[in-house]
Amino acid sequence: MDLKELYQDIILEHGKSPRNFGKCEGHNHEAKGHNPLCGDQVHVYLKISKNQKVEELTFEGSGCAISIASTSLMTELVKGKSLDTATRIINEFLNMIKSGSEIKTKDLNEDQKTKIMSLSGVKQYPMRVKCATLSWHTLVSAMNGKKKEVNTESLD
Amino acid sequence: MNIENIKSQFPIFSKKINGKPLVYLDSSNSAQKPLSVINRLNDFYKNEFSNIGRSIHSLSVNATNKYDETRMSVKNFINANSKDEIIFTKNATESINLVASTFGQKYIEKGDEILITDLEHHSNYVPWHYLRENKGAVIKFAPINDEGDIIINEFEKLITTKTKIIAITHLSNVTGTIVPVKEIIDIAHKKKIPVLVDGCQSAPHIKIDVKDLDCDFYAISCHKVYGPTGIGILYAKQKWLEKLPPYIGGGGMISEVKKNAISYAPLPEKYEAGTMPTAEVVAFNESIKFMQSIGIENLVNHEQELTNYALEKLKKINSVSIIGDPKNKASVISFTIKGVHPHDIATILDEDGVAIRAGHHCCQILHQRLNLTATARASFGIYNTKEDIDILCKAVENCRKIFDLK
Numbered sequence: 001m002d003l004k005e006l007y008q009d010i011i012l013e014h015g016k017s018p019r020n021f022g023k024c025e026g027h028n029h030e031a032k033g034h035n036p037l038c039g040d041q042v043h044v045y046l047k048i049s050k051n052q053k054v055e056e057l058t059f060e061g062s063g064c065a066i067s068i069a070s071t072s073l074m075t076e077l078v079k080g081k082s083l084d085t086a087t088r089i090i091n092e093f094l095n096m097i098k099s100g101s102e103i104k105t106k107d108l109n110e111d112q113k114t115k116i117m118s119l120s121g122v123k124q125y126p127m128r129v130k131c132a133t134l135s136w137h138t139l140v141s142a143m144n145g146k147k148k149e150v151n152t153e154s155l156d
Numbered sequence: 157m158n159i160e161n162i163k164s165q166f167p168i169f170s171k172k173i174n175g176k177p178l179v180y181l182d183s184s185n186s187a188q189k190p191l192s193v194i195n196r197l198n199d200f201y202k203n204e205f206s207n208i209g210r211s212i213h214s215l216s217v218n219a220t221n222k223y224d225e226t227r228m229s230v231k232n233f234i235n236a237n238s239k240d241e242i243i244f245t246k247n248a249t250e251s252i253n254l255v256a257s258t259f260g261q262k263y264i265e266k267g268d269e270i271l272i273t274d275l276e277h278h279s280n281y282v283p284w285h286y287l288r289e290n291k292g293a294v295i296k297f298a299p300i301n302d303e304g305d306i307i308i309n310e311f312e313k314l315i316t317t318k319t320k321i322i323a324i325t326h327l328s329n330v331t332g333t334i335v336p337v338k339e340i341i342d343i344a345h346k347k348k349i350p351v352l353v354d355g356c357q358s359a360p361h362i363k364i365d366v367k368d369l370d371c372d373f374y375a376i377s378c379h380k381v382y383g384p385t386g387i388g389i390l391y392a393k394q395k396w397l398e399k400l401p402p403y404i405g406g407g408g409m410i411s412e413v414k415k416n417a418i419s420y421a422p423l424p425e426k427y428e429a430g431t432m433p434t435a436e437v438v439a440f441n442e443s444i445k446f447m448q449s450i451g452i453e454n455l456v457n458h459e460q461e462l463t464n465y466a467l468e469k470l471k472k473i474n475s476v477s478i479i480g481d482p483k484n485k486a487s488v489i490s491f492t493i494k495g496v497h498p499h500d501i502a503t504i505l506d507e508d509g510v511a512i513r514a515g516h517h518c519c520q521i522l523h524q525r526l527n528l529t530a531t532a533r534a535s536f537g538i539y540n541t542k543e544d545i546d547i548l549c550k551a552v553e554n555c556r557k558i559f560d561l562k
Contacts, residue, residue, distance in 0.1 A: 003507050007558050038499050038515050039529040062529060064497035
């Protein structure tokens with residue numbers, strides 16, 4: 001294990017200055033996520049257009065560098081994508097964190113792939129996986145219009 | 157006192173963590189075990205194992221005697237009046253649940269008040285919450301000041317004619333506050349209110365004398381006192397154990413069983429239903445012997461010196477804030493680093509072999525009071541050295557470096 005692999009510059013930078021932070025105007029979907037083990041909270045706001053596109057994606061919340069950076073990167077990578085594409089990106093991300101599989105989707109360009117892969121070091125730290133995945137599960141919940149708060153302790 | 161000699165009695169310290177020597181600063185969570193305790197567990201299973209109190213055969217007689225020897229040692233260790241006042245439980249959590257449940261059943265009515273404090277661990281809040289849910293009891297929280305000390309006159313003001321029981325920690329697992337429980341018990345007893353003391357954190361770190369405190373109940377987790385997991389202690393004044401109903405029903409806790417009537421066993425068996433963790437109880441005697449071989453006074457002095465040394469060094473590091481500054485503090489230091497989340501601190505420290513805890517430490521009420529979501533916590537045991545603190549501080553500096561803090 002190497003700390004530098006976990007705390008890459010891009011993660012530290014997004015952790016310190018998250019993108020798309022706050023409540024977006026005109027959001028029509030939202031969901032909350034909570035990690036009771038550490039107290040991390042995330043609230044995802046989503047504006048889905050009539051043609052099923054993620055027009056806006058922002059978040060509020062507090063947490064560690066990994067969770068804030070992961071959420072910030074997620075908003076950058078998913079914003080502007082169709083719901084189908086967003087679902088593919090989310091699944092690839094979750095598989096990468098869980099089983100270390102590569103990011104293959106053609107929905108992301110090389111630069112975006114580098115960004116998402118900056119989080120791959122997390123899989124070496126089992127206790128931190130939930131920090132990285134909470135907001136992504138919360139985004140799925142928001143997209144599906146679920147009302148119940150996402151709780152890391154009830155996820156598979 | 158030679159700490160290296162003491163440390164060498166703990167086999168875990170010969171292990172490397174991430175290639176580094178283990179610096180174990182999570183004893184408030186659970187203490188490491190000396191070889192004598194580990195060997196006793198092993199030896200009991202190998203050569204002496206039998207269930208207790210049920211059979212006539214020699215093995216059972218021996219096991220029963222050994223089990224009772226530990227009860228006697230615990231009685232002496234905390235200075236109880238009688239070994240009948242010592243009940244073995246699963247842990248301090250179960251000890252508190254036992255009291256909340258049986259006391260609640262008998263003495264709590266709708267509108268009755270239970271007084272606890274903002275410092276309490278969830279295990280000294282949730283069991284009382286059941287009485288709020290099921291019986292309509294009211295839970296009041298005595299406030300603390302910013303230093304982490306209980307404000308005694310505010311505490312006194314919260315006692316009313318409806319207060320039925322007071323439950324307080326002896327030592328906070330977050331701020332390290334040593335609570336003046338004797339003073340609080342005096343106040344409570346003048347108003348004829350019984351007091352339960354959560355001694356989970358205090359038992360391994362300060363001298364416990366239940367006779368001097370005059371507490372009604374005292375809860376201990378053995379795994380924090382260099383003992384095995386799976387056992388705890390409830391001390392209770394005999395009058396309470398006689399008055400209160402039994403908690404768990406089953407074998408071992410009965411006297412006579414008929415189709416239309418059941419009578420219960422005398423103390424302490426009345427509260428020890430089913431097969432108990434026999435080997436663990438037997439091995440816990442070695443934990444007490446270990447503590448006594450060091451001497452409580454030596455132990456307190458060593459840990460106080462470590463705590464002061466760590467506080468002094470940590471305070472000098474830019475962006476580190478220590479949580480609370482109580483009048484009397486023991487063995488627990490919670491801290492934050494501005495700009496680094498406690499979970500990131502714990503991961504970075506672990507890389508250097510430094511084991512701390514990060515989170516709310518089962519004290520969400522206290523964290524809400526202090527406006528914090530999480531903190532990092534370093535806690536000490538008898539085996540820690542100043543060198544451990546130096547390594548901790550270096551690892552904290554490394555956090556600052558990684559996060560590029562000025």
